[in-house]
Each structure stands twice: as C-alpha cells, then as structure tokens.
Amino acid sequence: MSVVEISGSGEGPYGVAAAGGEVWVTLVHAGAVLRLNGDATQRYELDAPESRPTVIAAAADGGVWFTRNGDDHLGRIDAAGNISRIGIAGSPYGVCVGPDGAVWCTLMSTDQVARITPDGDVTTYPIGIAGAFPAMITATDELWFTLNQGNAIGRITTAGAVTTYPLPTEAAGPVGISAGPEAVWFVELQADQAGRIGADGKIEEFPLPAGSKPHAVVATADGGCWITLWGSGSLARLDASGAVVQQTELGEGSEPHGLAVDADGSVWVALENGSLAHIHAEE
Known part of the structure; x- marks a missing residue:
C-alpha cells in the first residue's frame, strides 16, 4: 500500500473517481477538486469555498461530474480542465452516469432523484417517502440508490418509475451502493453490514466487524466488492459469497470515505486526514 499526502489539514478528501489513468478527488471542506496523473497533480478551485464537492463520477469523455452539496449545484470538469456547474436545489449528494x-x-x-441531460436540462422525480434522505446512486439498465433514513433501497427506471425495497435490518442507515455483474452491493453504516440486492428485489445481508461503520462500496468483476470501513479506519474486500477475504488497515484517524477501483484492479481510497491511499488486491 502507498499513501500520498494530497491536501492540507481539514480540507477533507471525500469522493474518488478513477478513469483513463487519472484519479480525481473532491476536497469537501476546501471547495476544490484534485486531478492526479502519475506524479502530476492539478488543483481546481471552485467558485465557492462553501460548495462542498462531495461524490464524484467519471464521464465518458475523460472529465468528471460531482455534486456540490453545499450550494445546490452539479459540478463538471471536462477533460481539458474547463469548470462549469448546473443549479439543482435539494442538497445533491450521490451521482452517476x-x-x-x-x-x-x-x-x-x-x-x-434528478436526471440531467447533456444539454443541462434537469428533471426531478419524487421518491414518495418523506424524510428518506437518498444518498448514493449507481446504474445498471436502471438506477439504484440508498435511502439512508428511509431504511430501504430505491430503484428508478430511466422513465422515472420508482420502486423501494425495505431492508430486513431496522435503522441500518444505508449509504454506499454499487452495481456488480449479477447484483447491486450496498452498505449499512449503522448496522455494520454489507448488503446485496438482485434484480428480483431479493436482499441479502452480510456481517462486518462491529463498529466498522461501512461507508462506500465498489463492486468488482468477480461478484465481490471493496468497502471502506470509516469507523475502523480500514478497507475490506468481500468475495461473491459475502465473506471478508482481505482487510487493510489505513491508520488510526484516517477516516476513509470514497473509493474507486482502477483499470488494473487496484483501489484508491480518500482519507479525510488529507491523504489518498493506493492498495493492490494482493496486499
């Protein structure tokens, strides 16, 4: 494992996206986004320090989209480094293409849930549950998202039809979610569990270490997933059966949040202490 210091104290690395040999990181408390390519780092200062760039997703053209949770905008940086934004009221958080x-x-x-076209037109769809607190979102042929306070997984078609699936565990606090080859993985921060939901709506839950507080998840091609354990300062890998097969300690006080799997299978993890960790599967 290698750890790179990427920001000053208190700037809060949060979301990560990896694509095309580059790694992008949001600095939630600094109103900035970093772009790393080998030893080169480019910092993009946004137009509002209070914008709170949060979750970030790679775009097909080499740029990124990210939510600005603090000032109700969706941010965009294209491959050439041009910065733009689209206003979306409602505290945007999770984002995906x-x-x-x-x-x-x-x-x-x-x-x-909001849909934004390439031309910037915004359409919003109600979930139908008050106080549900929708968090992260992922895509298959439809969209799946976690309802942190609604204690459920949501599903929305590209036409805007919503279905929700209550979790078996009460007050589980789901946050991260990621689509895999056969099913969708998610994590339950308050219940210290990982979960998986199939296209038929069937939900399975898998225990994680007590007090680990899983936050983000990325599914892998083998049917398993990687999960950041915010409470225990570590990274876990689960196989397709839901068993923990690898756990990497990231250091006391590291507070891991977002993660991304690179093309070579290695994992990048944003640490709130100001660092970016890079882990390979065999480590």
Whole structure:
C-alpha cells in the first residue's frame, strides 16, 4: 500500500473517481477538486469555498461530474480542465452516469432523484417517502440508490418509475451502493453490514466487524466488492459469497470515505486526514 499526502489539514478528501489513468478527488471542506496523473497533480478551485464537492463520477469523455452539496449545484470538469456547474436545489449528494447517457443524482433534502441531460436540462422525480434522505446512486439498465433514513433501497427506471425495497435490518442507515455483474452491493453504516440486492428485489445481508461503520462500496468483476470501513479506519474486500477475504488497515484517524477501483484492479481510497491511499488486491 502507498499513501500520498494530497491536501492540507481539514480540507477533507471525500469522493474518488478513477478513469483513463487519472484519479480525481473532491476536497469537501476546501471547495476544490484534485486531478492526479502519475506524479502530476492539478488543483481546481471552485467558485465557492462553501460548495462542498462531495461524490464524484467519471464521464465518458475523460472529465468528471460531482455534486456540490453545499450550494445546490452539479459540478463538471471536462477533460481539458474547463469548470462549469448546473443549479439543482435539494442538497445533491450521490451521482452517476446512467444507461441513457444522462447524469443522475440524489437530492437529500427534497427526497428526489434528478436526471440531467447533456444539454443541462434537469428533471426531478419524487421518491414518495418523506424524510428518506437518498444518498448514493449507481446504474445498471436502471438506477439504484440508498435511502439512508428511509431504511430501504430505491430503484428508478430511466422513465422515472420508482420502486423501494425495505431492508430486513431496522435503522441500518444505508449509504454506499454499487452495481456488480449479477447484483447491486450496498452498505449499512449503522448496522455494520454489507448488503446485496438482485434484480428480483431479493436482499441479502452480510456481517462486518462491529463498529466498522461501512461507508462506500465498489463492486468488482468477480461478484465481490471493496468497502471502506470509516469507523475502523480500514478497507475490506468481500468475495461473491459475502465473506471478508482481505482487510487493510489505513491508520488510526484516517477516516476513509470514497473509493474507486482502477483499470488494473487496484483501489484508491480518500482519507479525510488529507491523504489518498493506493492498495493492490494482493496486499
């Protein structure tokens, strides 16, 4: 494992995206985004220090989309480094590129999911559960998202039809979610569990170490996943059966949040202490 210091104290590395040999990281407390390519680092200062860039997703053209949770915008940096934004009220948080080529994001404070076209047109869809607090979102041929306070997994078609699936464990606090080859993985921060939901809506839950507080998850091609354990300062790898097969300690006080799997199978993890960790599967 290698650890790179990427920001000053208190800037808060949070979301990570890896694509095309580059790694992008949001600095949630600094109103900035970093772009790393080998030993070169480019820092993009946003137009508002209070914008709170949070979750970030790679775009097909080599740029990225990211939510600005602090000032109700969806941010964009293209491959050439041009910065733009689109206003979306409702505390946007999770973001992903959908199967329809549009960008989708969750709106935490209004219990909605938003669809943004390449031209910047915004359409919002109500979830139908008050106070559900939609968090992260992922894409298959549809969109799946966690309802942190609604204690459920949501599913929305590209036409805007919503279905919700209550979790078996009460007050589980789901946050991260990621689509795998056969099913969708998610994590339950308050219940110290990972979960998996199939296209038929069947939910399975798998125990994680007590007090680990899983935060983000990325599914892998072998049917398993990687999970950041925010409470225990570590990274876990689960196989397709839901068993923990690898756990990497990231250091006391590291506070791991977002993660991304690179093309070579290695994992990048944003640590709130100001670092970026790079882990290979065999480590």
